[in-house]
Amino acid sequence: MRNRSDPGQVIPLQQCVECQGEGEVKQIFSRWLCNTCNGLGMVDKATGKALEPDTVIRQLLIRLRHAREQGRTLQQELAKARTFIEQYNALQKGRDKRHNRPELKQP
Numbered sequence: 720m721r722n723r724s725d726p727g728q729v730i731p732l733q734q735c736v737e738c739q740g741e742g743e744v745k746q747i748f749s750r751w752l753c754n755t756c757n758g759l760g761m762v763d764k765a766t767g768k769a770l771e772p773d774t775v776i777r778q779l780l781i782r783l784r785h786a787r788e789q790g791r792t793l794q795q796e797l798a799k800a801r802t803f804i805e806q807y808n809a810l811q812k813g814r815d816k817r818h819n820r821p822e823l824k825q826p
Contacts, residue, residue, distance in 0.1 A: 727733060727781060728781075729778070729782070730759040735760055735761060738756060740760040742756065742758045742760035752822060757772075
């Protein structure tokens, strides 16, 4: 495991070559956890080695935090789009109806 100055740093990962990202290796009559990636299906991109269990947990938490932040950003963008559509439809209703324009639908 590499020493990292920032434990909150995202470690670039790649798919395990041995198990093709499955986390399991298929034998003739059974399946076994992949020894190369310790059953994760992903390895450190720089070294090609498996991550330690504490590092896996830390990386999952970092990625979960990023996903939640991205979700909040997308919710804000969606709210802005809905506001825009409502304003557009209100303007269209106030204009002359002879153009017969359809209303935009909410996403």
